[in-house]
Amino acid sequence: MWRSPRRFAIPWPKRSPRAAARCAISSPVTDRAATFSSITSSTTAPANPAKSAATRSARSCRANVRRFTVRTVSIDRAALTHRLSRAPAAPTMTSQNDTLLTPRASHRSSKTDASTSMIDTLGPASGRRALIESFAPTLIAWQREHGRHDLPWQQSRDAYRVWLSEIMLQQTQVSTVIPYYTRFLERFPTIEALAGAPSDEVMSLWAGLGYYSRARNLHRCAQVVVEAYGGHFPRTVEALSSLPGIGRSTAAAIAAFSFGAREAILDGNVKRVLARVFGIDGFPGEKRVENAMWTLAQTLLPAHGDADIDAYTQGLMDLGATLCTRGRPDCARCAFTPHCVAYATGRQRELPVARPRKAVPVRHTLMLVMRRGKSIWLERRPPTGIWGGLWSLPEGSDTTALARVAELHGYHDSASAFEPLAPLSHTFTHFKLDIEPMLLDMVAAKTPSARDDAAGRWVALSELDEFGLPAPVKKLLAGLTGTLI
Ligand code: SF4
Numbered sequence: 001m002w003r004s005p006r007r008f009a010i011p012w013p014k015r016s017p018r019a020a021a022r023c024a025i026s027s028p029v030t031d032r033a034a035t036f037s038s039i040t041s042s043t044t045a046p047a048n049p050a051k052s053a054a055t056r057s058a059r060s061c062r063a064n065v066r067r068f069t070v071r072t073v074s075i076d077r078a079a080l081t082h083r084l085s086r087a088p089a090a091p092t093m094t095s096q097n098d099t100l101l102t103p104r105a106s107h108r109s110s111k112t113d114a115s116t117s118m119i120d121t122l123g124p125a126s127g128r129r130a131l132i133e134s135f136a137p138t139l140i141a142w143q144r145e146h147g148r149h150d151l152p153w154q155q156s157r158d159a160y161r162v163w164l165s166e167i168m169l170q171q172t173q174v175s176t177v178i179p180y181y182t183r184f185l186e187r188f189p190t191i192e193a194l195a196g197a198p199s200d201e202v203m204s205l206w207a208g209l210g211y212y213s214r215a216r217n218l219h220r221c222a223q224v225v226v227e228a229y230g231g232h233f234p235r236t237v238e239a240l241s242s243l244p245g246i247g248r249s250t251a252a253a254i255a256a257f258s259f260g261a262r263e264a265i266l267d268g269n270v271k272r273v274l275a276r277v278f279g280i281d282g283f284p285g286e287k288r289v290e291n292a293m294w295t296l297a298q299t300l301l302p303a304h305g306d307a308d309i310d311a312y313t314q315g316l317m318d319l320g321a322t323l324c325t326r327g328r329p330d331c332a333r334c335a336f337t338p339h340c341v342a343y344a345t346g347r348q349r350e351l352p353v354a355r356p357r358k359a360v361p362v363r364h365t366l367m368l369v370m371r372r373g374k375s376i377w378l379e380r381r382p383p384t385g386i387w388g389g390l391w392s393l394p395e396g397s398d399t400t401a402l403a404r405v406a407e408l409h410g411y412h413d414s415a416s417a418f419e420p421l422a423p424l425s426h427t428f429t430h431f432k433l434d435i436e437p438m439l440l441d442m443v444a445a446k447t448p449s450a451r452d453d454a455a456g457r458w459v460a461l462s463e464l465d466e467f468g469l470p471a472p473v474k475k476l477l478a479g480l481t482g483t484l485i
Helices: 017-022 028-044 049-055 058-071 077-086 103-108 114-120 125-146 159-169 174-187 191-195 199-206 213-229 248-259 268-277 287-300 307-323 341-345 399-408 461-466 471-484
Strands: 362-372 375-380 424-427 432-441 456-460
Touching: 125 287, 125 307, 159 174, 159 213, 159 248, 174 199, 191 213, 199 213, 248 307, 268 287, 268 307, 268 341, 362 399, 362 471, 375 461, 399 432, 424 471, 432 471, 456 461, 461 471
Parallel strands: 362 432
Antiparallel strands: 362 375, 375 456, 424 432
């Protein structure tokens, strides 16, 4: 049964009669807006509250929320500092930039510290304290009743399985990950099996999941854990985050799910939830905003570890993935509706603040599809960089460059024989790649083609599935298979 958001309600400070008059509509949003407006009334309230009550709308109340948030930056510093000074100190990491990783560190920092002042803007002191203290219990209760409990990796606390799922889930949706996770475990049931596998096989199983540096790091990490830790993952965030491909948030998730450690996570989903619930302005990719969010995430942790931290960490992930989604937050079903700043101010679409816009650069490349009978020539890409370690088609900036490749395979003066195929494009994180494929039938090659070696080989179309191919190359060849055979 769906639990009403009101069941999680945090008591807000009592409204003054004036505030009650100004926000006549009774709802969590307007109740809260009324409270805020009562605090700002010394400078903003009209002389006749009764008249105002008849004319003002919930919209004006939301505007008061914004005004209040701006005005209380300095008022609430003492309350926040007091709250943070009472919070238990959490284990710290010792990076140079991490001076604000614990509440105590924040307490000791300068008054002008950007991270502290960022948290200072999170609504009124009383409401903020109540929200901070009730955040974990609310989230845990919601997760236990409405969160996800049947994902394949939730059935075990085994660090190998937890780690595998966390790496695959980075920037990738659960529904996409599940079949990959299952195939990986079938082929590599233990970390020793993964560590000892040929990299080609690992890359091939990963092909299609994207962000291929994750697969290379996954393989290296397995080898390090086997060689340096006897096949057992270390238990602390510090040691975990020193392993290849494991960042601070992933390390915290592994420590929480595998060992019940009381550690804060802060991936993209969590940043979105915190930005909305607490009304945090600023692009979360900016260092000062991210530092403030780490401080807040550490402060919000449940008081106890084990089962609570498990449900809490999973709850943050579930809330961000299922309700507080990027494009369509389902506020009507959310446990935080009565307290969420973004909901109260109608700013769900504005928060978190988007990355400052920059034009996405477009690159252009030609790809050569050399056909010899029922085989295609593939080349292995360098181990690092775009599509590192995967098999792909030869590339060139123009047809002259492609003709030089064909010449190595015994086909001279091939430029006029290129047959243009339908162009396609692929978007990476930082640029877009426009691909212009050219088909070349190698029947006119004068000499036997280059022999197979580690850097390239002729691959039968029926065997393409055994090679790790970049998604656009896979798509291109899949489209050709019917016409080439
Ligand atoms: S109320 Fe809406 S915006 Fe706020 S946390 Fe819930 S889903 Fe996200």
